[in-house]
């Protein structure tokens with residue numbers, strides 16, 4: 125059995141499972157946010173369960189529209205707040221940050237756990253060795269009632285990344301490269317295992333960036349090697365980290381990946397640094413390193429959104445807040461920001477943005493014609509200064 | 525489980541959820557989703573043509589793309605009795621079964637396309653795992669549902685299946701009157 129099968133077998137109390145088997149598995153953590161949570165609660169009420177299976181294993185995070193961006197979004201908050209009061213489930217409603225970041229900081233993701241989330245980037249938990257499954261509202265409601273999920277053991281694919289990334293090339297470039305190589309449907313319904321010394325030696329922050337975007341290649345599960353034997357995997361691909369150059373996903377799909385130098389010079393009007401992909405302190409340090417004592421271009425509106433309240437605190441302690449403000453950036457409160465097109469920096473048809481987020485489908489960040497390029501914080505920050513897309517290796521003032 | 529009887533609509537490979545329910549229809553009230561069923565597909569007027577019990581026969585990778593649960597809801601509410609396809613994207617298949625819409629894979633969809641005309645009547649028997657072409661009397665094998673999926677369908681969807689499980693455990697209360 126490979127590592128994914130081993131974890132599932134152990135959780136399900138079976139000696140052996142194989143890809144394709146469908147079985148019922150106990151769930152260690154159930155997650156939803158202010159956009160998916162209310163519908164799941166509605167379904168839960170239709171079920172009529174006497175209680176949530178384990179209130180300490182269910183957590184809601186208000187992160188998508190916070191502070192509320194409309195009357196409807198406030199209503200959604202209130203549904204979660206009421207449910208929290210009535211059932212005692214965890215609720216993060218104080219601007220703690222983006223669901224996947226908050227869950228990580230609170231220690232909710234544990235190695236070998238089964239995590240079920242009503243959000244497609246639930247795969248972020250794979251950075252910590254959890255098996256994380258994205259579900260719809262009805263399924264989430266059923267899990268809240270029963271504490272188990274029926275799942276199919278997925279076929280696995282192993283990506284081994286060997287060697288070291290060059291200066292100026294980051295985890296974001298690596299995952300963009302992988303998505304570009306395999307395409308948006310490359311791993312549909314599969315579990316992708318990220319391994320090799322380049323991955324194993326990464327910080328948890330970088331591992332989260334990698335696992336976060338597994339869904340952009342269609343994966344059902346993204347799992348980062350935790351150091352134990354992976355077992356035999358039929359499909360494998362080896363990537364040499366040192367071959368990689370800075371990557372960028374062009375409009376209108378995360379798999380439309382090019383080398384940054386191929387689109388260098390493209391004029392831009394907005395830069396967003398944040399999200400569950402790249403809103404962590406190491407990302408902000410990289411961006412601040414570029415922006416220190418510099419000003420962003422007149423043509424650009426720049427928004428910095430720390431992925432959590434804790435990161436915002438670190439940002440202040442390390443004096444990054446001042447660097448960003450002095451450079452001309454707007455610092456928004458921890459949360460999803462404009463990532464999924466609800467508020468805090470939406471684009472109109474004529475805008476072009478460089479963003480460190482994970483999706484650039486038409487309309488994802490505002491108008492359906494607005495162009496969004498997905499890149500690393502380094503590319504984003506350097507492009508903000510230039511007012512056009514910059515290939516970092518052409519700028520020598522900052523050495524990763 | 526009752527047999528499903530209706531006319532056939534054919535679709536090709538890689539029918540994604542944008543074809544089944546375009547993104548712009550995601551914000552319409554739930555009970556209006558059916559009007560947008562297959563709006564983005566090669567049968568944009570499907571919602572007007574479909575009758576209760578009709579069967580969609582698709583190709584490979586049916587329901588790929590975003591995991592929106594509203595996509596199978598639109599098909600079910602429009603009257604579709606079952607979706608048969610060579611293969612399904614897992615999330616779509618699960619979402620379908622969870623809301624009580626049988627999504628069944630079969631190795632014979634190519635043959636069905638050759639031997640059955642669009643609009644012909646067929647009967648899907650989930651119990652025996654067959655699709656019967658009424659005009660010719662030919663039957664085509666369908667893959668069996670896994671045990672959990674079949675239990676969910678028998679109950680009429682995941683909500684009712686979970687209700688049954690909780691009822692047996694004595695853990696069911698009816699708090700549908702409670703407004704959250």
Ligand code: SF4
Nearest residue numbers: 222399400460463464
């Ligand atoms: S930051 Fe973006 S991708 Fe991450 S959870 Fe929020 S909306 Fe989704």
